[in-house]
Amino acid sequence: MTDIQHIVIAGSGILGLTTAWTLAENLSPAQNIKITVIGEYGPHCSNMNISMTSSNKYTSPWAGAHFRPFPSKSATEYSEMKLTRSTLAKFKEISQLFPESTIRFVKGIEVLESPDEYYRNVKPGWKEGIDGFKVTRNGNGGDGVMEAEYETWILNAPMYLQFIYRKLLIEYNVNFMKFRLKSLDQINDLFQENPVVIVNCTGTGLQYRGGYDPECYPIRGQTLLINPPKDCPYMDKTITYQLKDGSWSFVIPRPLNGGVILGGMKQVGDSFLGINEEDTEKLVEMQQENQD
Ligand SMILES: Cc1cc2nc3c(=O)[nH]c(=O)nc-3n(C[C@H](O)[C@H](O)[C@H](O)COP(=O)(O)OP(=O)(O)OC[C@H]3O[C@@H](n4cnc5c(N)ncnc54)[C@H](O)[C@@H]3O)c2cc1C
Known part of the structure; x- marks a missing residue:
């Protein structure tokens, strides 16, 4: 991981946020690796309805949730x-x-x-x-x-998502972007740092060259x-x-x-x-x- 400057997580549902939290907790500050979460919908959206519950494009706040x-x-x-x-x-x-x-x-x-x-x-x-x-x-x-x-x-569920979001934002300086990606590849055009590691947490499986996972x-x-x-x-x-x-x-x-x-x-x-x-x-x- 020594050459990596930036990890970008696509998707800000429970999987994207948990991935960001796990990385933030385990990376050493000395590595100086930036983390960005990109999501069209998520707890970072300023519209209350979207940040708490919204559409089928952000399913996490709707979960029950129990185990x-x-x-x-x-x-x-x-x-x-x-x-x-x-x-x-x-x-x-x-x-x-x-x-x-x-x-x-x-x-x-x-x-x-x-x-x-x-x-x-x-x-x-x-x-x-x-x-x-x-x-x-x-x-x-x-x-x-x-x-x-x-x-x-x-x-x-809506409050747990907000809890992780605030932790990432305030304690770990994780960046959040509200943006609709056409493909995962588009992430390479959005940032200067190279190489960028991309983690795909888009729920329906956005593909590298565009489109979604046909198995979903x-x-x-x-x-x-x-x-x-x-x-x-x-x-x-x-x-x-x-x-x-x-x-x-x-x-x-x-x-x-x-x-x-x-x-x-x-x-x-x-x-x-x-x-x-x-x-x-x-x-x-x-x-x-x-x-x-
Ligand atoms: C009514 C209901 C009840 C449920 N109850 C439970 C339960 O009790 N227990 C349980 O385990 N599960 C439950 N689920 C299922 C659970 O909510 C989902 O499986 C889980 O939240 C999926 O999380 P995720 O992070 O993968 O996806 P999501 O929360 O859907 O997040 C996907 C993220 O990817 C982003 N994204 C996607 N495409 C793009 C793009 N092109 N550009 C930018 N961003 C993009 C979205 O904006 C969003 O931020 C329930 C679901 C519903 C609807």
Whole structure:
């Protein structure tokens, strides 16, 4: 890394910001390497609506967000599981050092109406490295419902993004640029320093010579953010229901008065940007059924 003068990260969603933070923490000041983050949308945008939540071009603030472990169904999932445990350990550290990060550790509850054999047999990948994991209902009852609980993290996504952004800006002097790139190659024309190292965190995979990764496709999500009633019983836990019909429903409180997320839709190939009223009704219905 000795000849490198400048690292440019394309994309200012959670991946771009986390990459910038990891680099900033690990590079020595003596190396004198500049870091720039370029994003068309992100926490650096002065328009409040764009910096907090905006369009499908900046998905990070929309995330729930919580972590739920699950049994691995392939060697790839098993190796990715280990990465989630590294994140878990890092988040434990961040939550203790920086309460303003909004990361909190709470009880995670999993309710499976029709658990497959991976869940029923608690196959590898689910409980490893997870504190407080226990199966509380084994699925052998008449209704076949299985339940488990564990310790996990939740966070307030728009505020967590702002937290990292401010850290990068103020503590690490990272530069931010609001700019729409036509290609990654265009970065070479924007800066004098040479060589520039480019890290691609554009979500949909902007290509070096332009265009986007053809392997990428949209998945639409819709959630409800509610202002919880006083004494809401869900403020210290996150619950995920996997329903018989294959749909999912979850409750995620957002720390620091961020409301409660009720989720959620996962619609592969759908890039509709508006609010689908049918989805909203379904989300409310699912929550009502789960409470019965
Ligand atoms: C409703 C909803 C709920 C979700 N819930 C969860 C959850 O609970 N847990 C979870 O893990 N995930 C969840 N997700 C998914 C999660 O939000 C995304 O996977 C994640 O935020 C992607 O992060 P990213 O940094 O890759 O992309 P993004 O946050 O989309 O950022 C992409 C960045 O690249 C920039 N960019 C792209 N092209 C260009 C260009 N040409 N020029 C300049 N800049 C460019 C954008 O402006 C932006 O800054 C949810 C998503 C939605 C929509």
